[in-house]
Amino acid sequence: MEARLLRQQAMSQTRRALVLDAARAVFEEHGIEGASIREIAKRAGYTPGAIYSYFESKEAIYGALLAESLDRLNTAVNSARPQDDSAAAFLKGKALGWFGFYAANPRELDLGFYLVHGLAPRGLTSDLNQRLNARLHEALVPCQQALMAMGLDAAAAERENTALFAHGVGLLLLQHTGRIRMFKQDATALFDHYLAALLLRIAIHGKDGPDAAGCR
Amino acid sequence: MEARLLRQQAMSQTRRALVLDAARAVFEEHGIEGASIREIAKRAGYTPGAIYSYFESKEAIYGALLAESLDRLNTAVNSARPQDDSAAAFLKGKALGWFGFYAANPRELDLGFYLVHGLAPRGLTSDLNQRLNARLHEALVPCQQALMAMGLDAAAAERENTALFAHGVGLLLLQHTGRIRMFKQDATALFDHYLAALLLRIAIHGKDGPDAAGCR
Amino acid sequence: MEARLLRQQAMSQTRRALVLDAARAVFEEHGIEGASIREIAKRAGYTPGAIYSYFESKEAIYGALLAESLDRLNTAVNSARPQDDSAAAFLKGKALGWFGFYAANPRELDLGFYLVHGLAPRGLTSDLNQRLNARLHEALVPCQQALMAMGLDAAAAERENTALFAHGVGLLLLQHTGRIRMFKQDATALFDHYLAALLLRIAIHGKDGPDAAGCR
Amino acid sequence: MEARLLRQQAMSQTRRALVLDAARAVFEEHGIEGASIREIAKRAGYTPGAIYSYFESKEAIYGALLAESLDRLNTAVNSARPQDDSAAAFLKGKALGWFGFYAANPRELDLGFYLVHGLAPRGLTSDLNQRLNARLHEALVPCQQALMAMGLDAAAAERENTALFAHGVGLLLLQHTGRIRMFKQDATALFDHYLAALLLRIAIHGKDGPDAAGCR
DNA sequence: AATGAATGAGCCTTCATTCAT
DNA sequence: CATGAATGAAGGCTCATTCAT
Numbered sequence: 001m002e003a004r005l006l007r008q009q010a011m012s013q014t015r016r017a018l019v020l021d022a023a024r025a026v027f028e029e030h031g032i033e034g035a036s037i038r039e040i041a042k043r044a045g046y047t048p049g050a051i052y053s054y055f056e057s058k059e060a061i062y063g064a065l066l067a068e069s070l071d072r073l074n075t076a077v078n079s080a081r082p083q084d085d086s087a088a089a090f091l092k093g094k095a096l097g098w099f100g101f102y103a104a105n106p107r108e109l110d111l112g113f114y115l116v117h118g119l120a121p122r123g124l125t126s127d128l129n130q131r132l133n134a135r136l137h138e139a140l141v142p143c144q145q146a147l148m149a150m151g152l153d154a155a156a157a158e159r160e161n162t163a164l165f166a167h168g169v170g171l172l173l174l175q176h177t178g179r180i181r182m183f184k185q186d187a188t189a190l191f192d193h194y195l196a197a198l199l200l201r202i203a204i205h206g207k208d209g210p211d212a213a214g215c216r
Numbered sequence: 217m218e219a220r221l222l223r224q225q226a227m228s229q230t231r232r233a234l235v236l237d238a239a240r241a242v243f244e245e246h247g248i249e250g251a252s253i254r255e256i257a258k259r260a261g262y263t264p265g266a267i268y269s270y271f272e273s274k275e276a277i278y279g280a281l282l283a284e285s286l287d288r289l290n291t292a293v294n295s296a297r298p299q300d301d302s303a304a305a306f307l308k309g310k311a312l313g314w315f316g317f318y319a320a321n322p323r324e325l326d327l328g329f330y331l332v333h334g335l336a337p338r339g340l341t342s343d344l345n346q347r348l349n350a351r352l353h354e355a356l357v358p359c360q361q362a363l364m365a366m367g368l369d370a371a372a373a374e375r376e377n378t379a380l381f382a383h384g385v386g387l388l389l390l391q392h393t394g395r396i397r398m399f400k401q402d403a404t405a406l407f408d409h410y411l412a413a414l415l416l417r418i419a420i421h422g423k424d425g426p427d428a429a430g431c432r
Numbered sequence: 433m434e435a436r437l438l439r440q441q442a443m444s445q446t447r448r449a450l451v452l453d454a455a456r457a458v459f460e461e462h463g464i465e466g467a468s469i470r471e472i473a474k475r476a477g478y479t480p481g482a483i484y485s486y487f488e489s490k491e492a493i494y495g496a497l498l499a500e501s502l503d504r505l506n507t508a509v510n511s512a513r514p515q516d517d518s519a520a521a522f523l524k525g526k527a528l529g530w531f532g533f534y535a536a537n538p539r540e541l542d543l544g545f546y547l548v549h550g551l552a553p554r555g556l557t558s559d560l561n562q563r564l565n566a567r568l569h570e571a572l573v574p575c576q577q578a579l580m581a582m583g584l585d586a587a588a589a590e591r592e593n594t595a596l597f598a599h600g601v602g603l604l605l606l607q608h609t610g611r612i613r614m615f616k617q618d619a620t621a622l623f624d625h626y627l628a629a630l631l632l633r634i635a636i637h638g639k640d641g642p643d644a645a646g647c648r
Numbered sequence: 649m650e651a652r653l654l655r656q657q658a659m660s661q662t663r664r665a666l667v668l669d670a671a672r673a674v675f676e677e678h679g680i681e682g683a684s685i686r687e688i689a690k691r692a693g694y695t696p697g698a699i700y701s702y703f704e705s706k707e708a709i710y711g712a713l714l715a716e717s718l719d720r721l722n723t724a725v726n727s728a729r730p731q732d733d734s735a736a737a738f739l740k741g742k743a744l745g746w747f748g749f750y751a752a753n754p755r756e757l758d759l760g761f762y763l764v765h766g767l768a769p770r771g772l773t774s775d776l777n778q779r780l781n782a783r784l785h786e787a788l789v790p791c792q793q794a795l796m797a798m799g800l801d802a803a804a805a806e807r808e809n810t811a812l813f814a815h816g817v818g819l820l821l822l823q824h825t826g827r828i829r830m831f832k833q834d835a836t837a838l839f840d841h842y843l844a845a846l847l848l849r850i851a852i853h854g855k856d857g858p859d860a861a862g863c864r
Numbered sequence: 865a866a867t868g869a870a871t872g873a874g875c876c877t878t879c880a881t882t883c884a885t
Numbered sequence: 886c887a888t889g890a891a892t893g894a895a896g897g898c899t900c901a902t903t904c905a906t
Contacts, residue, residue, distance in 0.1 A: 602818030
């Protein structure tokens with residue numbers, strides 16, 4: 001009895017994963033707006049109606065896909081190994097953790113941008129939305145902790161972390177869309193550059209930040 | 217004959233502009249994905265078919281709209297008045313020129329992101345694409361010149377300018393999508409902050425950049 | 433063996449009733465067109481497929497529901513208590529029995545109208561159909577008997593009973609669909625009015641009916 | 649110029665009428681709930697999308713069909729010729745006008761019942777709904793005026809007219825659904841019967857109505 | 865008896881685009 | 886230049902019903 005139930009659940013999971021695989025492929029090929037339930041079903045070897053046994057709506061499929069992606073992001077950040085025990089190395093390691101993940105996997109970036117762009121109110125419930133937000137935040141927290149370990153207070157650390165994230169996002173966007181070639185630059189090199197400048201700035205000004213130096 | 221032809225061309229231009237006005241209004245109201253040729257035609261006082269007398273496709277309309285937007289961007293940058301004659305003031309003024317333009321006009325940002333995101337190959341001809349790129353570049357050049365005026369060599373200036381652009385783009389994206397609230401930050405304040413740090417960095421390290429300081 | 437079989441049948445009956453309860457609830461909530469097997473199954477604690485162990489089709493469920501409804505109708509008529517022993521009081525009591533039942537329970541009326549309107553040939557077998565007709569007839573017979581008790585012959589009684597039924601049905605339809613408000617009238621008051629006129633007519637013309645009075 | 653425009657409008661009207669014809673046929677065949685835009689389009693020789701050039705929605709088609717039907721109803725009532733100049737003849741003529749129309753054209757009755765039954769809030773705007781109601785009312789007004797000409801006051805006339813309408817509707821429903829065979833009766837005969845009794849009642853009781861006679 | 869995945873047909877509607885006029 | 890009817894493909898989604906387990 002128990003065994004049968006478990007096997008059924010396992011099979012259901014597997015088939016759900018199959019649909020998700022198909023969805024991922026279709027999203028990759030047609031972009032997220034261009035993906036259709038019909039196409040996903042066809043790729044998964046199903047009729048359109050069958051998809052709704054596994055997901056409530058198109059947006060729900062996207063939500064599941066994004067959740068997966070954010071899991072991978074966190075895995076990437078967690079497995080990032082700093083070069084030494086210093087807070088600076090920790091910051092660099094973790095920052096390159098999330099940045100490198102997206103730089104190396106443009107499809108995950110697409111998924112992430114869709115989160116950031118246009119998420120229909122239906123399907124992606126506010127509850128899921130918050131969980132996704134939390135997962136993203138989780139991936140960025142280590143950097144913030146490193147900043148605090150380097151002497152920044154909580155507010156400054158959050159500010160610098162946000163700036164760091166924005167910088168990375170901007171570079172990734174430029175790279176992903178090919179616009180960075182316009183400037184003959186490389187995204188990862190520029191991100192390294194930003195990190196170096198940030199560390200130097202902190203080393204010089206300490207917890208006071210550059211504002212205290214009267215530059216503004 | 218000649219006169220008639222000229223007049224006809226002028227009228228054609230005028231009517232084309234009318235369609236563009238309608239398109240802008242519809243895009244503002246319904247967003248880019250939600251805009252339809254039908255709606256644009258109705259707003260312009262035309263029937264759907266008539267639109268195709270002026271534009272080859274929906275994407276072409278978008279292209280024209282983006283071109284206009286980039287014109288407005290350049291106007292904004294050109295009319296930016298630095299606080300004093302220093303190169304630093306010039307950099308800040310021009311940088312805030314483009315950043316402020318997009319921060320204040322989210323729809324223009326939509327247009328820009330759409331360029332970056334999903335533009336069908338057809339409609340946006342390679343030729344137009346290059347012209348658009350050039351217009352964007354033009355809006356960013358003043359900052360690059362200011363950086364050179366402050367002693368950076370051409371390569372460093374381009375690098376810093378790209379980083380500056382990326383930073384702004386990242387902040388705008390975060391702000392536009394509301395994700396920046398997640399970090400309890402304000403995009404413009406952070407952009408100011410970045411500019412201040414950049415100026416300070418240049419002031420300290422001069423044309424050598426931080427790399428020369430052995431930080432990396 | 434025997435006992436087990438009986439118990440099994442009893443349980444089957446019970447579960448069938450459970451499904452019917454669920455169906456009634458869903459019909460009440462979503463109306464007849466809006467009800468779905470899925471919803472009924474969910475409400476009954478079953479999966480969709482299980483429903484087909486108890487009913488051949490959706491229409492069969494509706495048929496069973498209608499049979500129940502007609503049972504309730506008959507119960508209502510049977511429990512109607514005339515004010516006194518006169519045939520007139522008996523007629524009024526029984527007529528208000530069926531009329532009041534439907535006036536007070538619009539959902540039963542829906543069921544009845546659905547029977548009348550759009551019942552697929554399948555599901556409602558001719559056999560069931562006849563049984564339903566008989567149940568309906570049964571609820572109307574008391575009035576007919578009262579009419580005969582008042583002196584009308586069999587033909588006249590059936591004619592008047594049909595007219596009485598039609599009158600009530602018309603009023604119920606008008607009331608149920610809100611169209612009666614158009615006329616600023618109340619269905620029950622009009623039904624009373626009809627009954628009063630009918631009784632008066634019989635009292636005056638006796639068994640001969642108005643036709644004998646040369647009105648036509 | 650003028651001529652072309654007129655011709656175009658005429659053609660548009662014609663094609664719209666074609667769609668309406670197709671819709672009428674499909675409604676007749678599949679019932680109103682079972683009719684689909686696809687089917688209507690196919691029957692009209694169009695693709696589904698084309699239908700939306702002529703009607704905003706499925707409900708709008710139904711609305712147009714019903715409007716037509718009510719026009720025919722009014723035509724039937726208006727062209728009803730009383731046998732003589734008496735108010736009684738006028739009442740009979742006009743009442744048989746609307747009753748006979750529906751008795752002879754069951755499809756119009758279907759349409760009418762749909763009005764009375766379930767009209768989606770969308771498509772059939774409240775405005776149209778009111779106009780349809782008004783058209784129905786218009787067909788019933790002559791009877792009410794005849795009742796007043798016979799001495800009934802306004803309230804009594806409206807009450808009797810509503811009762812008359814309800815009676816006819818009930819009979820039509822019973823006849824249309826075949827339920828009247830159950831009673832071995834004929835709808836038109838019963839309607840005549842009701843009219844005769846009504847006239848007699850008015851003749852006897854005059855404007856006071858039966859209530860004044862102490863029957864209740 | 866019950867599951868629940870899957871079907872297959874269907875639903876209404878929207879849309880960019882074309883083309884005869 | 887402009888019309889506007891028409892296309893054809895697609896969109897997300899629902900549903901009664903079936904059937905292997």
